[in-house]
Amino acid sequence: MAGPAPFAKMNGIGNEIIVADMRGRADKVTAEAAIALNADAATKFDQIMAIHDAHTPGTAYYIDILNSDGTGAQACGNGTRCVVQALAAETGQKSFTFETRAGILNAQEHADGSISVDMGKPRFGWQEIPLAEEFRDTRMIELQIGPIEAPVLHSPSAVSMGNPHAIFWVDNDVWSYELDRFGPLLENHPIFPERANITIAQVTSPETMIIRTWERGAGLTKACGSAACAAVVAAARTKRTGRSVSLLTPGGGELHVLWREDDHVILTGAAEWEFSGSFDPSTGAWARDTESAA
Numbered sequence: 001m002a003g004p005a006p007f008a009k010m011n012g013i014g015n016e017i018i019v020a021d022m023r024g025r026a027d028k029v030t031a032e033a034a035i036a037l038n039a040d041a042a043t044k045f046d047q048i049m050a051i052h053d054a055h056t057p058g059t060a061y062y063i064d065i066l067n068s069d070g071t072g073a074q075a076c077g078n079g080t081r082c083v084v085q086a087l088a089a090e091t092g093q094k095s096f097t098f099e100t101r102a103g104i105l106n107a108q109e110h111a112d113g114s115i116s117v118d119m120g121k122p123r124f125g126w127q128e129i130p131l132a133e134e135f136r137d138t139r140m141i142e143l144q145i146g147p148i149e150a151p152v153l154h155s156p157s158a159v160s161m162g163n164p165h166a167i168f169w170v171d172n173d174v175w176s177y178e179l180d181r182f183g184p185l186l187e188n189h190p191i192f193p194e195r196a197n198i199t200i201a202q203v204t205s206p207e208t209m210i211i212r213t214w215e216r217g218a219g220l221t222k223a224c225g226s227a228a229c230a231a232v233v234a235a236a237r238t239k240r241t242g243r244s245v246s247l248l249t250p251g252g253g254e255l256h257v258l259w260r261e262d263d264h265v266i267l268t269g270a271a272e273w274e275f276s277g278s279f280d281p282s283t284g285a286w287a288r289d290t291e292s293a294a
């Protein structure tokens with residue numbers, strides 16, 4: 001029994017994140033603990049970023065990512081920014097190399113406080129995303145929702161940013177779509193054997209976009225960093241935008257995504273600390289630090 005672990009409740013432009021400090025211990029945050037923390041209004045979150053001791057030489061830490069339904073995720077751009085801010089505040093260090101289920105990634109805090117994460121290279125192969133059946137061209141896959149003759153959403157682009165994404169392109173207001181109703185159906189559609197993150201995207205210029213995301217394992221969120229990356233890569237691939245795009249997200253925050261010529265996707269944005277506490281990684285029972293902000 002390793003005792004309570006420290007955590008910080010943070011957000012990445014509204015993406016609700018718990019950064020759990022699991023360094024120096026062998027246990028993991030359980031799905032039960034995640035579900036219990038999410039059931040409490042004070043600690044409700046979209047992802048837990050559990051910082052573990054490094055598994056691989058050359059990396060600082062291994063980050064285990066859990067969605068609010070207790071399932072694991074390979075990537076979380078907004079959560080990674082929160083981890084960087086927490087570790088930079090603790091150590092004074094500005095650059096970090098982490099390992100996640102999706103592989104090794106680099107991240108850094110800039111002088112203005114914004115944080116960039118190198119989310120790695122996108123993957124477009126149907127087996128890599130993965131899709132349940134062969135699509136030679138994943139810029140537009142056959143999938144629709146609503147009446148057959150007049151679908152509400154159709155023909156998304158599919159991309160892996162380490163985790164699976166589908167991007168539905170719309171010309172009008174992203175808020176005019178019932179994403180709370182369609183999201184669960186699309187997330188669990190048989191075409192996505194590992195489920196998928198579902199985004200509605202409106203391109204407003206070659207350099208700007210508005211997105212809303214239904215996250216796999218978390219539902220509607222105020223922002224999703226890997227979805228922002230997937231949307232920009234898919235938009236650039238389909239000639240809707242260039243490779244450097246600013247995105248407005250439902251929390252009112254802004255993210256910037258650059259798809260570099262070396263194929264790496266760089267996500268930049270802010271992160272914010274809310275309060276700190278400690279919790280039991282096996283049950284989710286928690287207490288707020290007394291000196292922590294309300």
Ligand SMILES: N[C@@H](CCC[C@H](N)C(=O)O)C(=O)O
Pocket residue numbers: 015046047067072073074075076077078079163164197215216217218223224225226227
């Ligand atoms: N909010 C995240 C994405 C989290 C993972 C996702 N729900 C999944 O299961 O793939 C982000 O900022 O990237």
